Amino acid sequence: MSLKRQLFLLGLLTLVLPWLALRYMAQVDSTLRQMRLVNLQELTENTRRLLLQNQALTQRLQARNLSVPATFAAPVVADVLVDGYLTEWPAFNGRCVLSVCQARRFMALPTSIQAQWLSAKGADDTLYLAFRLTGLTPVLYQPQAVSDAVILRFDDEQFKLQAARSGGGFVQRKTAGQGRWQRDYASEAFWRIDNNSEAIAIEWRLPARLKNKPFSLAFASAQLGYSLFASVNNQPMYWAFYESSYADSIAPLLGPEQRLMVFDARGYPLVEVGALALGYGLPTLGVGHSWLMRWYLYFFNKPAQHYQKPSVPLAEGTVERQQWLFNRIAPVARVTVPIFTAPTNAHAQPMGWLVMDRQESRFDAMLAEVYSEFVLLCIAFAVVVVLVLVGFASLHSWRIRRLASSAQRTLGEQGELSAQLIAQNFKASKSPDEIGQLSRSLSVLLMRLSRQQAYLRNLAGKLSHELRTPIAVIQSSLDNLDAQGLDQNQAKYVKRAGEGAKRLSRTLNAMSAANALEQSLSTVERERFDLRALLGDIVAAYQGVYAPQVIVIKRYDEVTAEHSEPWLFEGAPELLVQMFDKLIENACQFAAHNTPIHFECARVFDTRQGCECIRVSICNVGPALPKGMEQQVFDSMVSVRAPTPSTRERERHSKSETAKPLHLGLGLYVARLICAFHQGSIRALSEPYHDDSHNGLPHESNILAKVTFEILLPITR
């Protein structure tokens, strides 16, 4: 992984900053909310104290508390259409259940029967009743027969609702004075039987004059043979509803975005003042802030419950005294405090409850802006840090790459180093940082390596020079000793010593030859000559010198069809001959028994160099080049190919030590030097050799390979 990518990934860690900012915001927000709750609690307590000074309100509360049992007539939002469909009763979910008290006492209501009812009060004080009964088989009105009926009793009058058909119904009224049922047209009712669900749905509108009269409600079932009562033992119930007459006295106590609800001791609301900015009433947040705050609230600090009005009746046991509710993006603080007429102990029953809701949407909007700016600042900082880190990494990565590239350029094709190459391609950085230090150290290292390489290159020459004199002493001493007239045994040992000295001398000559050639290359003069003729001449000479080794020559021209056209080449012919001498000598040394050496030369157009080239391939069958050493064989003092059994045998049978070939690994090095002098290239290839016809030395065939040395010499015009 590149340095830039590593630092980029490291830089991504700075993205933890926005997260930490959000966590910090959450902590601050939590503290602020707690403070706001405390503040609201104090405000509600103060409001309670003020309300207790309102005699009318407290007396009304006390009066309502005495009016038991009671039913809460929820205010209807719109006019109720008395049609038996119950569509105007969204809260019709069984919160009020008809209890059972029947002729045959204490009989439990069968579980298959469900009976529910609700009451409501319109803005004009019109009263509404709604019933939903399932599991009962309706028995419609028929004269002289028992039928179902809803009976509503007041202390001085009673109403009876019956239905003669599945959709419809008629109300009869009987007063204490009249004593008989009469059709009542002041109220309106509709009885609808849904055959699909086998449910009886009833809506009943009553005149406003009944709102202060306690009543009892019963459903007389002809099927059951007894009645279902809305109150225990069919006790008279009192209506409970919002009494707006007290709102005016309470409203001045409230600020904006506050709502106060007063509940009586039974949990039924008495009065509701104020309003919250719900829904579209919320202050507009900036687009940039809105999404961020929504996201923040959603993940970090969203109150657990959605906002809704207190349930009716307010159940004391489940009331939370302080809580936050979630209303879109603006949380709502709610505080519930009991109302006591006088200081009492903790177990005293309250006279009622105050529920104060407060929404501070403007404050929340302001907070959102502050928080958003803070988070955006953190994100911007993180992005800037990442960009700076990536830029920093890019700069250093570029410096390191440049350093590596410079170091690579100082190496020649064969990995050689020279002070000239280093001076041309490597400039040590002057930067005081670690990379600069590395650059300077590398520069020193390269210089030392180049000196070491130069020393090694000259070592052979120096060594041969230093050893030549003692060898001359030994050689001349042996010659003199031989001239003394030795006996047979002495002459034998002197001869061996002489051969050893000669071999050592040959070794020294070979070692210094490459060095001498390298030094002489700078003074070699180039001339223009026919390389085609030269190659023909030398191969003819090789065929004579290395007989019986078969050397097959093949010459062709890919550039022109004129095959006898001279290949005019500018170079040093003596050096080229020396190079081919080394290569052909190498090929002959390693050629397997009875295998020819192919000397193939051609004038070709090399597309890579974009010019005409002379390509010479010298191919022999012999031991393979070790894998990965195809280029190293051209290094100085590298000898990697093991001779074949046949060549080893030839060496073993050499007449004397001096005739044995030397394997110093300098021949191919010399060839490379000469090739480089002519701006050419040389390479070695080793391919598997399969030739079934070859039966000279079968035990060699499994280790043989087709080894080719290919030289490409560009023709400079």
Next chain:
Amino acid sequence: MPKRIAIVEDEIAIAQNYCDALARHGYEVSHYCSRPEAMKAFAVRLPDLAIIDVGLGDEAEGGFDLCRDLRVKAPILPIIFLTARDTELDRVLGLRLGADDYLTKDISQVHMLARITALFRRVDALSAPQQKSELVACGPLQIDTQTLRVNWALHPIELTITEYWIVLALASRPGHVKNRQQLMDAANVVLDDNTITSHIKRIRKKFKAADGAFDAIQTAYGMGYRWLPSHS
């Protein structure tokens, strides 16, 4: 009267060995360890042949200086460099200074004696009276075997003795390839391959100085050299 050979060599052991070997072959040998010592002796009497080491004591190139001085004093005195320095540069410098041969110290006594004999034989041949004057003409080339003068297109070419024999050997049989051994025999010298190549190069240079288009000496690669018949 035995030939007098002077060995200028700072390595006592090797000098003594050569002295013994040469004395055994009937030469009168003198050994000098340094250039001043040798010059002092040569001022009194010149040897018939001088064998000089390049590095003499503290003088890294004392042998070259000695050769230069000696050549001034005795233009035809055979001089052989016998040294451990075998670079092409040293070899060329030595021959340019007028040495007749340049040997490295790993040469065997037999080989060295052969070269010394060949050199003496050549000197003898030069000093012997010519049976008859002969003018060899080969195109623009004219060789006076009496005065050992060579002309190319009437321009005199200054050749050393060895170079003269090589040119004569090539030009006397135009078109025939003379290998290195044949050239050595003709020149009455024993030279190694590199030295023959160096001589040929120098000969070509000298002719090209007179005629830029000179290309009469052709290399028969792997075999030797030939004088092109077209220039005959």
